[in-house]
Amino acid sequence: MTYHWVFRALVLGSMTLSTSAVAAEIDFSARDMVSWSTRSFEGQTRYAVVRDGGVEVLEANARGQASAKYLEREIDLSETPYLRWCWKVNARYAGLDERTRAGDDYPGRLYVARKTGLLPWQVQSVNYVWSSNQAAGARWPNAFTDRAMLLALQGKRSPLGEWRAEVRDVSADFKTLFGDAANTIDGVALMSDGDNAGGDATAWYYGVGFSDSPAPPDCPG
Numbered sequence: 001m002t003y004h005w006v007f008r009a010l011v012l013g014s015m016t017l018s019t020s021a022v023a024a025e026i027d028f029s030a031r032d033m034v035s036w037s038t039r040s041f042e043g044q045t046r047y048a049v050v051r052d053g054g055v056e057v058l059e060a061n062a063r064g065q066a067s068a069k070y071l072e073r074e075i076d077l078s079e080t081p082y083l084r085w086c087w088k089v090n091a092r093y094a095g096l097d098e099r100t101r102a103g104d105d106y107p108g109r110l111y112v113a114r115k116t117g118l119l120p121w122q123v124q125s126v127n128y129v130w131s132s133n134q135a136a137g138a139r140w141p142n143a144f145t146d147r148a149m150l151l152a153l154q155g156k157r158s159p160l161g162e163w164r165a166e167v168r169d170v171s172a173d174f175k176t177l178f179g180d181a182a183n184t185i186d187g188v189a190l191m192s193d194g195d196n197a198g199g200d201a202t203a204w205y206y207g208v209g210f211s212d213s214p215a216p217p218d219c220p221g
Contacts, residue, residue, distance in 0.1 A: 024079050024080050024211065024212045025080070025209060025210070025211050025212075026075065026080050026209050026210040026211070027207075027208075027209035028071075028188075028208045028209055029056065030049045030056040030057050030058040030205075030206065031049055031056065033047075033058045033069055033190065033205065033208065034047050034048065034049050034058055034069070036069040036070055036071045036189075037069070037070055037071070038067050038068070038069060038070075039067060039068045039070060040065075040066075040067040041066040041067060041068075041193070041195060042064070042065055042066045042067075042193075042195035043064065043065030043066070043067065043195070044065055044067045045060055045061065045062045045065050045066060045067045045068075045191060045192055045193060046059075046060070046061045046062075046065075047059070047060050047069055048061075050204075052204060052206070052220045052221065053219075053220030053221035054220070055206065055220050057204045057205060057206040057220060058190075058204065058205045058206070059202060059203075059204050060108070060190070060191070060192035060202065060203045060204070060205070061192065061201075061202040062107075062192040062193050062194040062195075062199065062200070062201060062202075063194065063200045064194050064195060064198040064199065064200070065193070065194065065195060066105075066191065066193035066194065066195035066196075067191070067193075068189045068190065068191035068193075069189060069190055069191065070187060070188070070189035070190075071187060071188055071189070072186060072187040073186070073187065073188075074184050074185070074186055075184060075185050075186075075188070075210055076183070076184055077170055077171045077182060077183055077184055077185065077210075078183060079212065080210035080211055080212055081169055081170060081171055081210075081212065082167055082168065082169060082170070082210065082211045082212070082213065082214050083110075083112065083128075083166075083167070083168045083170050083188075083208075083209075083210055084165075084166065084167045084168075084207065084208075084209055084210070084211055084215075084216065084217045085110060085165075085166055085205060085206070085207050085208040085209070085217065086163050086164065086165050086166070086205070086206040086207045086217055086218075086219035086220065087108050087110070087130065087154075087163070087164060087166070087203060087204060087205050087206070088160075088161060088162055088163045088164060088203070088204050089107040089108045089130050089154075089160060089161075089192075089201055089202065089203045089204075090107075090160055090161055090201060090202045090203075091107060091160065091199075091200065091201040091202070092107065092132035092133075092156065092160070092201070093105055093106075093107065093132040093133075093194065093197060093199040093201065094132070095197075096132055096133055096197055096199075097133070098129075098131060098132065098133060098134060098140075098150070099140050099143060100143050101143040101144060101196065102196055102197065103143075103196065103197060104142065104143050104144065104196050105132075105193050105194050105195065105196045105197050105199045106129045106130055106131065106132070106191075106192070106193060107130050107132065107192055107194075107199070107201035107202070107203050108129070108130035108154075108190075108192055108201075108203035108205075109127050109128065109129045109130065109190065109191050109192070109193070110127075110128050110188070110189070110190045110205070110208065111125050111126060111127040111128060111148075111188070111189050111190070111191075112125065112126055112170055112185045112187065112188050112189075113125040113126075113185060113186055113187045113188075113189070114174070114182050114184065114185045114186050115186045121147075123147060123186075124147050124148070124149075124174070124178055125147070125148045125149070126148075126149055126151060126170070126173050126174060126177055127142065127148055127149065127150045127151065128151055128153050128166065128168065129150055129151065129152055129153070129154075130152075130153070130154040130155075130158070130203065131152035131154065131155045131156065132156060133155075133156050134152045134155050134156065135152065135155045135156060135157070136152055136153060136154055136155035136157070136158060137152065137155070138151075138152045138155065139151045139152070139176075139177065149177040149178065151173065151177065153166055153168075163204075163206070163219035163220055163221060164219070165207075165216040165217055165218075165219050166216070167214055167215070167216050167217075169214070170182060170185060170210075171183070188208075190205055190208070206219065206220055207219065
């Protein structure tokens with residue numbers, strides 16, 4: 001299933017922006033993210049704020065469901081080019097071909113989108129996914145639309161139940177995947193989904209935000 005069009009509706013979300021001579025930061029807490037608007041595709045992924053390693057994290061559990069938490073808001077990548085976060089998952093989906101419509105399920109995904117025109121479907125998105133059967137570093141178009149590109153940051157050999165830190169140069173990823181660097185993005189979303197194959201998995205997200213520093217975030221524990 002394709003999810004890049006969740007950004008069609010205007011959503012105002014909670015966001016903290018702090019700018020200094022040292023660093024510019026846009027940080028989303030677990031409570032921020034759980035309050036983002038929800039777009040359901042098949043039932044409701046369960047989102048909740050829980051504690052892990054002494055801090056609050058966002059837990060997302062999908063048992064054959066698919067719904068996304070999303071925020072539409074313009075972010076200037078010249079100010080904060082790096083998307084940073086920590087995540088972990090407890091399971092992989094066995095036997096899926098994620099390059100097909102029937103296999104388009106991921107225990108964890110975080111994605112960014114930009115508008116490319118005035119019409120609602122004129123949106124491109126980069127989906128950073130925790131893949132069940134692709135190698136880390138693999139990339140491919142979404143099975144439903146070539147306006148969404150998938151990039152596996154964690155893959156079939158990535159450890160389960162361990163926090164992993166990520167840092168992505170979003171503009172560079174748009175350049176690599178679509179041939180055109182992005183100056184701004186218009187939305188960010190996350191989701192754990194299992195609707196196409198009835199998968200059951202839980203993911204946790206922490207430290208999601210944008211920065212002018214490529215330093216990785218400190219993960220819980």
